[in-house]
Amino acid sequence: MGSAISLRDDFDGTALRRLARKSKSANQARRLLALAEIYDGGRRTTAARIGGVGLQIVRDWVLRFNARGPDGLLDGKAPGRQSLLNDAQRRALVEMVESGPIPSIHGVVRWRLIDLTRWLYDEFAVSLDTTTVGRELKRLGYVKLTARPRHHAQNELAMEAFKKGFAAELAKVRRSLPKGTPIEIWFQDEARIGQKNKITRRWARRGTRPSAPKDQRTKSVYIFGAICPEHGKGAGLVLPFCNTETMTLHLTEIALAVAPGAHAVILMDQAGWHMTDKLDVPGNISIIALPAKCPELNPVENIWQFMRDNWLSNRVFTSHDNIVDLCCEAWNKLIDQPWRIMTIGHRKWASGL
Incomplete structure (x- = not known):
């Protein structure tokens, strides 16, 4: 000493x-x-x-x-082992995660930790285990999420152009109405619900594989659903087919839900039974078509996901009538929760106009 x-x-x-x-x-x-x-x-x-x-x-x-x-x-925190990745290597890792793998080069269609571990070794001769790579990704702000589906032919420029031009389209409708007419913005879509039902994720003990009933029969119905997020209301019907006649019935149902003296602008996709000249459109409704192959613009898609995840999946429908009853029950539950319609259906580009 x-x-x-x-x-x-x-x-x-x-x-x-x-x-x-x-x-x-x-x-x-x-x-x-x-x-x-x-x-x-x-x-x-x-x-x-x-x-x-x-x-x-x-x-x-x-x-x-x-x-x-x-x-x-005071007691200080131990510095711990110095990271084996430098800042440049981390930036390269982020770039690879963001761009995703190329199947013909990397041999996989999604990155797993073992794949990224192998890539880091091949690219930088840095030997890490999967736990360390996972820790690095979490530190960089990444978590494993379920990807939402996107149409392979989607035109993102058209989707952004629609959002920016929606106010102008709404102004055209407003000019055709008596001055001071309130306008309600609605979204409409259909969902097929049947015996060949979906199985959702569920909580289970680590290391186990939970099971859920899965029917192979094919009876089904369609929920025609429309929501007005600003007012937290909706209008729906459970019908056997998607065609011009059933769509006319749904438009009539929506017209009844529009406030007296108001006019509804309904945004919907370009399905044949939506755009046909044979469709009988009530006087208090105008239709604006969404861009093709852009379901992300329609919040009713998220409504279907919520209803399936919470009320309709993981169950066996015993008959056609049973499907109808449970679909009606699920839709009525949604209507009884206006705050749910407001939160799920809100779209910034379509509100406050």
């Missing part, structure tokens, strides 16, 4: 004991009391006995106290 080191002269034993009484850290208080003994002229062996350590540790405390004051006697 080297020669004795003097304590800094801007403290004394009384001050350190006062700080020890106020400290919320037992280890810091013990170290302060040990150094207070030295300030009062006590031997360093006595200080070591008060601190419950050896003389070398007391010397380390003195160095830390001289450098940083009382804060130097």
Whole structure:
């Protein structure tokens, strides 16, 4: 051990004991009391006995106290092992995750941790295990999420152009109406519900594989659903087919749900039974077609997902009538929760116009 080191002269034993009484850290208080003994002229062996350590540790405390004051006697977090990836390698990892794998080159259609581990070794000769790669990805803000479906021929420019031009389309409808007519913005879609039902994710103990009933029969019906997110209301019918006649029935149902004196602008996709000239459109309704292959613009798609996940999936329908009854029950549950329609159906580009 080297020669004795003097304590800094801007403290004394009384001050350190006062700080020890106020400290919320037992280890810091013990170290302060040990150094207070030295300030009062006590031997360093006595200080070591008060601190419950050896003389070398007391010397380390003195160095830390001289450098940083009382804060130097607080417990610090161990720095841990230095990361094997540098900033450039992390940026390359982020770029690979964002761009996704190329099947013909990487041999996979989605990145797994083992694939990224192998890529890092091939690219940078850095050997990591999958746990470390997963920790790096979480530190970079990535988690494993279920991808939402996107049409392979979707035109993203057309989708953005529709959002920006929607106010102008709405203005055209407004000019054709009597001045001061309130306008309600609705969204409409259909969902097929049948015996060949979906199975959703569920909580289960790690390492197990939960099961759910899966029917192979093919009876089905269609829910025709429309929502007005601004007012939290909707109109729906459960019908056997999708055609012009059933669509006319649904438009009539929507017209009944529109507030008296108001006019509904309904956004829907370009299905044949939506756009046909044979469709009988009520006088208080105007239809605006969404761009082709852009279901993301229609919040009713999210309504279907919510209803399936919570009320319709993981069950066996015993008959056609049973399907109809349970679809009606699910839709009525949704109508009884206007806040749900408001939150799921809200689209910033279509609100406040």
